[in-house]
Amino acid sequence: MYEYSNNSERKLIVRFFSSIGFIATFSMSSLAFINSSFLLSFALFVSACFYIWAFSSVKGLERSASAILYNLYALMFYLVVTGGVEGTGPIWIFIVSPVTYSIRGLKRGTFDIILFLLAIILGFHFADRFNIYDYNPEQLPLRIMLSFIIVALLSGYYEYSREKYNSKIIALSQKNELLATIDPLTNLPNRRFTMDKLATFKKELKEANIPFVLLLADVDNFKKINDEFGHDFGDKALIHLSKTFQKNIPKNAIASRWGGEEFLIILPDSNLENGMQIAEKIHNSLKNSEVQHLENSTSLTLSIGAISASVERSIDSDIKLADELLYKAKEQGKNRTCSYTNLHKSLINLTN
Numbered sequence: 001m002y003e004y005s006n007n008s009e010r011k012l013i014v015r016f017f018s019s020i021g022f023i024a025t026f027s028m029s030s031l032a033f034i035n036s037s038f039l040l041s042f043a044l045f046v047s048a049c050f051y052i053w054a055f056s057s058v059k060g061l062e063r064s065a066s067a068i069l070y071n072l073y074a075l076m077f078y079l080v081v082t083g084g085v086e087g088t089g090p091i092w093i094f095i096v097s098p099v100t101y102s103i104r105g106l107k108r109g110t111f112d113i114i115l116f117l118l119a120i121i122l123g124f125h126f127a128d129r130f131n132i133y134d135y136n137p138e139q140l141p142l143r144i145m146l147s148f149i150i151v152a153l154l155s156g157y158y159e160y161s162r163e164k165y166n167s168k169i170i171a172l173s174q175k176n177e178l179l180a181t182i183d184p185l186t187n188l189p190n191r192r193f194t195m196d197k198l199a200t201f202k203k204e205l206k207e208a209n210i211p212f213v214l215l216l217a218d219v220d221n222f223k224k225i226n227d228e229f230g231h232d233f234g235d236k237a238l239i240h241l242s243k244t245f246q247k248n249i250p251k252n253a254i255a256s257r258w259g260g261e262e263f264l265i266i267l268p269d270s271n272l273e274n275g276m277q278i279a280e281k282i283h284n285s286l287k288n289s290e291v292q293h294l295e296n297s298t299s300l301t302l303s304i305g306a307i308s309a310s311v312e313r314s315i316d317s318d319i320k321l322a323d324e325l326l327y328k329a330k331e332q333g334k335n336r337t338c339s340y341t342n343l344h345k346s347l348i349n350l351t352n
């Protein structure tokens with residue numbers, strides 16, 4: 001199965017070709033029967049049955065694809081050896097290349113077409129050697145094979161361009177998808193990405209009882225920093241924060257830019273105690289480092305609301321609670337973390 005096509009796309013291709021194959025072979029079989037060409041009619045009828053099977057086989061998509069192709073090849077071989085109706089049978093081989101490339105993609109398709117071509121050369125040879133059908137004029141088989149090769153090359157080139165164009169589109173859309181989830185200033189995941197992750201963690205909490213902690217952090221007096229040192233300095237401060245988070249949180253944690261000067265950190269597989277320790281590490285790291293831009297420098301402080309996510313609460317309620325605790329931290333003098341223990345329902349002020 002070629003890499004860029006997804007299952008539903010392949011299912012559609014297989015169903016499309018098996019329907020066309022069935023309609024064509026069944027009507028030609030009926031026609032051959034009416035014209036008393038019983039052997040041809042039987043061969044076409046068997047082929048039609050294969051197409052029906054390929055269409056209805058839901059599970060083995062790859063098997064159906066092979067059935068469509070090898071059924072087509074067998075029929076073409078038969079038409080070449082017997083000449084079909086008055087030597088017109090081999091004309092049908094021109095449908096082989098486009099069908100093969102649509103089903104197999106470039107690499108496997110080219111391999112199959114080369115095998116088919118070898119079979120056809122043998123077919124013409126058998127027809128002549130065993131006097132099964134005498135092609136007239138004599139050059140007809142050679143001309144048919146040469147034009148088949150040209151059509152195959154053109155179809156191959158078309159498939160090559162299509163795959164190249166397709167990969168470019170996929171790469172572009174993956175890049176756009178990535179850009180849509182990253183905050184360009186801090187390079188941290190943005191709110192959209194984090195909301196999706198939260199939904200996953202919440203599911204794991206509910207289904208597998210894997211706890212996680214949220215730290216909602218807001219820079220203290222950021223307006224003043226902006227006013228005093230300028231907006232560029234403020235931007236530098238946000239980048240400094242992003243690096244501080246990445247240095248102090250575990251590898252499996254996610255620090256994200258929640259909006260403006262607010263950050264949300266998710267600590268998977270952690271309890272509130274772990275969360276408070278990480279928050280403290282962040283406070284200490286900020287205390288011991290300074291943001292520097294041009295001739296200005298200052299250290300930053302954060303107010304943080306810490307909660308352990310709960311099975312009973314929705315994600316929005318978790319965040320609302322973290323926000324309330326963040327507000328409490330601001331109220332209590334900033335540069336601290338406030339948490340809410342579900343057990344005692346009391347506020348603990350850990351830092352000072």
Ligand SMILES: Nc1nc2c(ncn2[C@@H]2O[C@H](COP(=O)(O)OP(=O)(O)OP(=O)(O)O)[C@@H](O)[C@H]2O)c(=O)[nH]1
Pocket residue numbers: 185218219220221222223224226230231232233234235238259260261330334
């Ligand atoms: N430089 C810069 N400033 C930003 C950015 N996003 C938000 N801000 C600024 O962040 C400041 C937030 O100010 P406030 O909401 O008053 O908060 P504060 O001054 O930190 O006060 P407290 O939260 O009470 O400590 C505003 O001045 C915003 O302009 C940004 O991307 N870059």
